[in-house]
Amino acid sequence: xxxxxxxxxxxxxxxxxxxxxxxxxxxxxxxxxxxxxxxxxxxxxxxxxxxxxxxxxxxxxxxxxxxxxxxxxxxxxxxxxxxxxxxxxxxxxxxxxxxxxxxxxxxxxxxxxxxxxxxxxxxxxxxxxxxxxxxxxxxxxxxxxxxxxxxxxxxxxxxxxxxxxxxxxxxxxxxxxxxxxxxxxxxxxxxxxxxxxxxxxxxxxxxxxxxxxxxxxxxxxxxxxxxxxxxxxxxxxxxxxxxxxxxxxxxxxxxxxxxxxxxxxxxxxxxxxxxxxxxxxxxxxxxxxxxxxxxxxxxxxxxxxxxxxxxxxxxxxxxxxxxxxxxxxxxxxxxxxxxxxxxxxxxxxxxxxxxxxxxxxxxxxxxxxxxxxxxxxxxxxxxxxxxxxxxxxxxxxxxxxxxxxxxxxxxxxxxxxxxxxxxxxxxxxxxxxxxxxxxxxxxxxxxxxxxxxxxxxxxxxxxxxxxxxxxxxxxxxxxxxxxxxxxxxxxxxxxxxxxxxxxxxxxxxxxxxx
Ligand code: KIV
Ligand code: ZN
Numbered sequence: 001x002x003x004x005x006x007x008x009x010x011x012x013x014x015x016x017x018x019x020x021x022x023x024x025x026x027x028x029x030x031x032x033x034x035x036x037x038x039x040x041x042x043x044x045x046x047x048x049x050x051x052x053x054x055x056x057x058x059x060x061x062x063x064x065x066x067x068x069x070x071x072x073x074x075x076x077x078x079x080x081x082x083x084x085x086x087x088x089x090x091x092x093x094x095x096x097x098x099x100x101x102x103x104x105x106x107x108x109x110x111x112x113x114x115x116x117x118x119x120x121x122x123x124x125x126x127x128x129x130x131x132x133x134x135x136x137x138x139x140x141x142x143x144x145x146x147x148x149x150x151x152x153x154x155x156x157x158x159x160x161x162x163x164x165x166x167x168x169x170x171x172x173x174x175x176x177x178x179x180x181x182x183x184x185x186x187x188x189x190x191x192x193x194x195x196x197x198x199x200x201x202x203x204x205x206x207x208x209x210x211x212x213x214x215x216x217x218x219x220x221x222x223x224x225x226x227x228x229x230x231x232x233x234x235x236x237x238x239x240x241x242x243x244x245x246x247x248x249x250x251x252x253x254x255x256x257x258x259x260x261x262x263x264x265x266x267x268x269x270x271x272x273x274x275x276x277x278x279x280x281x282x283x284x285x286x287x288x289x290x291x292x293x294x295x296x297x298x299x300x301x302x303x304x305x306x307x308x309x310x311x312x313x314x315x316x317x318x319x320x321x322x323x324x325x326x327x328x329x330x331x332x333x334x335x336x337x338x339x340x341x342x343x344x345x346x347x348x349x350x351x352x353x354x355x356x357x358x359x360x361x362x363x364x365x366x367x368x369x370x371x372x373x374x375x376x377x378x379x380x381x382x383x384x385x386x387x388x389x390x391x392x393x394x395x396x397x398x399x400x401x402x403x404x405x406x407x408x409x410x411x412x413x414x415x416x417x418x419x420x421x422x423x424x425x426x427x428x429x430x431x432x433x434x435x436x437x438x439x440x441x442x443x444x445x446x447x448x449x450x451x452x453x454x455x456x457x458x459x460x461x462x463x464x465x466x467x468x469x470x471x472x473x474x475x476x477x478x479x480x481x482x483x484x485x486x487x488x489x490x491x492x493x494x495x496x497x498x499x500x501x502x503x504x505x506x507x508x509x510x511x512x513x514x
Contacts, residue, residue, distance in 0.1 A: 004245065004257050005221035007197065008034050008238060009043040010271060011056075012072055014229035017277060019447070019466060021474045023499045024056040026274045029383055031060040032347070033270050034226075035067045037263040039238070041094060043223075046072040047086035048079040052503050054086050061090035068092035070136070075099040075124035084131030095128040096166070097121075098138035101145040101153055114149055122156050129161040136164040136197065143169030147182070151189050164195045164221060169210060172203030172233060176213035187218030197221035200236050202228060207236035212244055215255065226271040227279045227286060239264045239285040239317065247312050265318035266344065266376075273380055276447065276464045276477040285317060329364040333357050343372060345379055356382055366483045367458045374460055377453045381481040385495050389502070390439055393417055395490050397427045409434040409490070431490045441497060443467040446475050450485060461485040463492040469500045476500040 011027050022030070027044070034042050044060045045053040061069045069090040073079035075097050087093045099121050100110055106117055121137065128135045137157045139150055154165050167186060169179065179200070187196055198214040198221070200207040211222050228237030242259045245252045268286035272278050281288040291314045293299045301308035327335055336357050340348065348356070359378050363370055393410040400406065400423075407430035410419040420437040424430030428448075436442055447466035452459040463480045478496030482488035 002220060002255050004215060004255050005041065005195065005197075006039045006238065006242070006257050006259060007041040007043065007070070007221050007223045008039040008225065009199075009223050009235065010034070010225040010229055010238075011060075012043040012045050013199075013223075013231055013235050014225040014271075014275075015045070016231040017229045017234065017275070019276065019475055019477075021476065021503075022056075022274055023476070023503045024052065024059055025502070026384060026499070027056040028060055028063055029380075030226075030271060030274060031064060031067075033263070033267050035064050036260070036344075037267050038258040038260045039067060040258060041068040041070050041221075043070040043072060043096060045086075047082040048073060048076075054082060057086040058089065061087050061093075065091060068094050068134070070094040070096050073097045073124070073128070075120045077123075077127055080124060080128050080131070084128070087132070092134075093132045094134040094136060095132050096136040096138065097124040097128050098140045098166075098168075099124070100140040101149060102141035102143075103146065104144065105141050118153050118156050121153055122160050125157045125162045126160040134164075135162050136166055137162040138166035138168055138197075138199065140168060141170040142167035142182070143171065143174045143179075147185055150186065154186070154190060154194075158190070158193050162194060164197050165190060166197040166199050166221075166223065167214075167219075168199035168223075169201060169207075170199075172201035172207060174200075174206070174210055175204075176206065176209045179210040180213040180217045183214040183217035183219050195220045197223060198236075199223035201231065202233040202235065205233070207234070208240045208244065211236045211241055215245075215252070227268055227277070227283070229271070229275065229277065237284070239268060243285050243312060243317065246316075261316050262318040263344070269376075270380060273464075273479060274384065274477070276449070276466055278449075291319060327360075327364075327370065329361075331364075336360055340375065340379070343376065348379075352382065363460075363483070367460075368456075371454050373454050377460065377462060377481050381479060381491075384479050385491070385498070389413065389498050390494055392487075392490055392494050395431060395487055397430070397486060399427065405430045407431040407434040409438055411435070411438045411494070413439075427486045428489045431486060432493050435490065435493055435497070439497060441469055441500075443469050443493065443497065445493075448489075450488075453481070458483065461488045463488040465489070465492040465496050467493065467496040467500070469497065472500065474503075476503065 031042055044057040047054045047057050057071050069087050071083035071086045073083035083095045099117055125135055125137055196219045198211050198219045200210040224236045224238040224241055226238055228234040242257055245255055279287050293302050298309045391412045393412050396408040398406040405427040406423050408421040410417050418438050420434055422430050422433035422437055424433045446468055449464045451462045453462050460481055465478045466475045468475050476496045476499040478492040480488035480491030
């Protein structure tokens with residue numbers, strides 16, 4: 001039996017998806033969930049890219065117990081030092097260094113000879129080995145590289161201690177049979193000297209198919225992301241790879257992974273919530289429609305015998321088939337704790353539990369029935385809004401004629417309450433403008449989504465705001481959950497602001513003069 005090493009790069013390549021930047025707290029939440037899911041290695045970021053990335057990798061390194069933490073570095077001394085320093089506190093460490101090996105990249109991007117590329121690769125791997133035992137080397141754009149050159153550079157980095165050779169199809173150009181041939185040739189050449197890894201991009205929609213073909217040819221590590229996030233069209237989706245290996249055991253009988261597939265759906269939901277990027281409804285495994293049968297003939301078949309139209313069970317990936325009604329108004333804290341534990345949230349502190357219980361009670365006053373999904377969303381809302389520099393105290397709306405509205409906002413900052421009011425085109429616009437006035441920030445709303453959690457008229461509104469503050473080069477995401485859409489929007493906008501302030505180096509917290 002071969003264990004396929006699952007190398008998750010949601011926090012690095014996944015974060016390179018347009019608009020998917022995350023703050024440190026959000027990255028830690030995802031890393032903890034990935035550990036629960038059972039991934040073997042988490043590529044936590046690219047330490048040299050920013051202080052924020054370095055910090056997030058360092059903090060994740062302290063939090064995780066079992067999962068190996070990997071830090072990415074170009075084949076440059078200063079990058080490798082940052083990568084090594086960022087994972088110094090991790091129990092299990094890896095440095096991943098890379099340089100491009102395709103003619104087009106060497107000629108136009110690097111503008112250096114292939115001999116120089118080998119020299120830099122050898123220097124990078126040797127230096128990385130002074131920090132850690134476990135070094136991965138990537139031949140960037142291997143998919144378009146010359147196989148003879150790939151063998152030469154591989155031999156050179158293996159001689160100085162690389163343990164994993166990654167062969168990325170960086171531009172998602174290759175077809176499955178070509179990846180098979182490339183891996184087969186490289187596997188024969190490398191033999192037992194190293195593990196072969198694949199990192200396929202999805203530009204032609206073939207990332208998962210290419211990765212599976214590579215496993216058959218000898219790859220033993222696969223690089224992937226939750227929901228297939230990643231640069232451009234994304235990377236191979238972890239959930240699709242893992243479920244293909246599991247469902248098609250007849251073909252992959254010699255392969256297994258350490259993934260606990262029942263955590264796939266919660267992990268997918270967490271990543272979608274944090275990044276604000278929802279998988280398309282018909283996305284394999286984790287899309288909203290992945291297990292729903294619309295046609296009468298299919299429904300009839302499924303009712304008679306599930307396997308007529310279902311090749312896997314929803315519960316295998318952690319999807320609840322019925323939304324269990326949880327507790328009611330009269331439920332006590334002990335019952336609430338049991339419920340939360342039974343849903344897999346086993347690492348909540350007493351303070352978190354108390355806050356959650358208070359929110360649960362408030363919800364019971366507003367909603368007739370509280371479902372598992374409501375509880376799940378309250379938990380993620382609490383966790384995601386942990387870094388609260390500004391906290392919403394109250395919102396009051398006056399709707400005027402002609403669509404105009406006035407919002408009066410009170411916000412707590414440094415234990416003091418500040419308030420102000422603003423007029424806007426509708427209640428939500430007025431709320432956002434009033435928040436800007438109180439916090440002396442200028443936010444531009446880039447995206448705004450409202451989703452109902454659960455069913456019925458009393459469903460909670462989950463709002464996701466993507467905002468660009470001031471002249472920042474990045475957007476931030478905020479989340480808000482409330483029975484009232486305006487309040488949920490206010491929380492989401494303020495959440496985005498708190499996230500921005502926690503990420504930006506020149507955070508105005510200390511300069512704040514409201
Ligand atoms: O796509 C790619 O080639 C990469 C490398 C850094 C591994 O992301
Ligand atoms: Zn990539």
